[in-house]
Amino acid sequence: MVHWADYMAEKIIKERGDKEEYVVESGITPSGYVHIGNFRELFTAYIVGHALRDKGKRVRHIHMWDDYDRFRKVPKNVPKEWGEYLTMPVSEVPDPWGCHDSYADHFMGIFEEEVEKLGIEVDFLRASKLYKSGEYANEIRLALKKREKIMEILNRFRDMAKQSHLPDNWQPIQIYCPKCRKEAEFVKWDGEWKVFYKCPHCGAEGETDIREGNVKLRWRVDWPMRWAHFKVDFEPAGKDHLAAGSSYDTGREIVENVFGWKAPMTLMYEFVGIKGQKGKMSGSKGNVILLSDLYEVLEPGVIRFIYARHRPNKEIKIDLGLGLLNLYDEFDRVERLYFGLEEAKNPEEAEELKRTYELSMPSLPNRLIAQAPFRFLVVLVQMPHLTGEKIIEILKEQGHVPAQLDEEDLNRTRLRIQLAKNWVEKYAPDEVKFEIQEKIPQIEISEEIREALMEVAEWFEGREKFTVDELNSIIFNAAKKRNIPSEKYFGVLYNLFIGKDRGPRLAPFLASLDKEFVIKRLRLEG
CATH class of the missing domain: 1.10.10.350 (Arc Repressor Mutant, subunit A)
Structure with a gap:
């Protein structure tokens, strides 16, 4: 069986042609914590790029931070006073926690550090910098010139959805007031570089040059513009963006009819959640699990394995309870299979599992690194008399790891010991927890x-x-x-x-x- 990432890579080469460089893209608005559901978009783009590279192709993976989007609502975990910043770019809203330059930087910084730990190479770009540098200026002017064509496309899809047409004064742009930085109202365009505005918040009015970066394309125009600007060949999307008449459908027509590029190929990815948690995770609601949370109990390779083994259109429910022990067992089995130390029941399935392992490892080892069984570590870390080094001695004595361990073996074993401790403290159900009894309990013994x-x-x-x-x-x-x-x-x-x-x-x-x-x-x- 061919792994889904390899299948997609072959399809891209076939349909996009043999190119000097292929571009894959992912993107997120940093309106709140970037959680394990958001990560699926980045990882889906990454793993398809990985498969392209394995076929000898050069790949650029762009991850677009849509940090020039408006601050739309105040999340539950943010002070209500932040309501005064509504409609400003999220890249210019102050950080409520005071540790980063802006609200957007706070969330972007955390996620970028998390992704780096997974060994993922990605070119993080910030929409705020691109707009302010004037990089999109020509495309903005082109969108204004072809406003009627864009409206015609959007209205046609609104007809299909039985929605009312856009108002006659609709514009493909939004304007940030140069003075108060909140969203201003469009007055007119001079046909070249100047846009006239009026701000309902501070009362300022005047003109701004498109090249100054105060003018931004609206989402349904911004997305296809980026496809053309960066020559994107592949970008995954959630089902909300791929539903009939949604932003991908309209974007496909806009990119071809306005910006002169063929829409990238795509894959729909499904929801990622935590087993037992109700409702959809939302960065703005604050009910999220971050990659940082997974790092406390899972090796980086195991985290990647979760995403790599599931086809994107299949929902992922990560079990941080007893199911986590089964996950480690499965990962270790696949790892042994890869190195020929375990036989597969189904040879066809084995090839897909081996490929999944290859795509899961941040750095592919050339041999099996010592696998301390996580299930047994959960027992050992609950014994108060055992230190980390004593645990390693017991693992050796009982044959769970080799008698001679090099630095790689020791590092992995020590990491798993710490992860097991964390799991017992944070997620282990009572049925696997225990305490060594200091005194003999009062029980009946025949x-x-x-x-x-x-x-x-x-x-x-x-x-x-x-x-x-x-x-x-x-x-x-x-x-x-x-x-x-x-x-x-x-x-x-x-x-x-x-x-x-x-x-x-x-x-x-x-x-x-x-x-x-x-x-x-x-x-x-x-």
């Missing part, structure tokens, strides 16, 4: 179970070294020869050590505890 516990204790005492499988056998055999029901037997064992009826796999758990403590507890001493 004579048969006492004998079985004593047998296991004596076995422990007589061995300096042993394997987890050997310990597992003695635990089971001690109960089996006495016909002790498993549920009752293991219930006692778990209660003795963690005060619960169930817990982690018992043999690896006991093997990770202090030997003398285990022996004393099995003998019911102390």
Whole structure:
């Protein structure tokens, strides 16, 4: 099976022709926190670009920050006083938290740092700088010249949607008042570079030169203008932009009939959310999960894997609960498959999974880096007597990682230990949490179970070294020869050590505890 990114790359080459450079684009308005749903747009563009590069093509990935959009509403997490900045460019609204140059910079800065950690090469551009530098001046003047054509296209689609036509005085531009920076009203255009305005906010009126950067194209014109300006070949979009009559449909006609470029190819991407969270994430509402939140519990490669393995038109629900353990298991299995250390049940599916792994890794290793099982780390990090280095020793002793670890192996293992700690603290359900009992809890223990516990204790005492499988056998055999029901037997064992009826796999758990403590507890001493 061909990975969806490779399929799209082949389609782009076929339909756009063999070019010296292909341009892929993504874009976001920094009106609030840029969350894991927004990231899907950037990653979809990136991974298609990645596939093009793997075919020997040169690729430029533009990510457009639409920071010259108006500040439309005050989010819940922003002081109400920020209402005084409404209709100003978000790039000129002050940062409510006082740590960045502007409101937009606050959100853009966080996201750019997050993306860098994922090893994604992208050319971040800011609409505010492009407009203010006069880079779009010719296109703005062209849009004003072809205003009637643009209106005709937009009105035709409004007819299809049974909407009223645009007003006769509609313009393809909006103006920011040079004095108060809020949105001003259009008065007239002189046919060349001057636009006359009147500001309803501060009362200023006069003229501004298009090349000065106070004039901006409206969204439905701005988007297709960018396609032509940067010669974009591919840009993914959410389903709201790709619905019949939406901005992609109108943009396709505007870019061809006004700006003389063929609309880029696209892919529709679906919603990304967190399992159990109701409603759609919104940066302006503040109910968001950021890439930073995922970094606390997931390796960068695992984050990329989540997005790479799902076709864009499939919804992603990230499970930060127990499902996260399954995610790590799956990722590790695919990684072993890639390096030929595990056999695939379905050879055809295996090729797609291997390709998914290639596209997921920020930097593709040339060998399997030590995989400390995340599920077991979750157990080990809850043992107060274990430091990070002692955990690594236990992983070696039980055969989870090689006896000799180089720097790459150690870095990954230490990272996973920290991620496991974070997960236990922030997201782990109570069923996987435990505390080692300082004292023997008051529980009923039959004579048969006492004998079985004593047998296991004596076995422990007589061995300096042993394997987890050997310990597992003695635990089971001690109960089996006495016909002790498993549920009752293991219930006692778990209660003795963690005060619960169930817990982690018992043999690896006991093997990770202090030997003398285990022996004393099995003998019911102390």
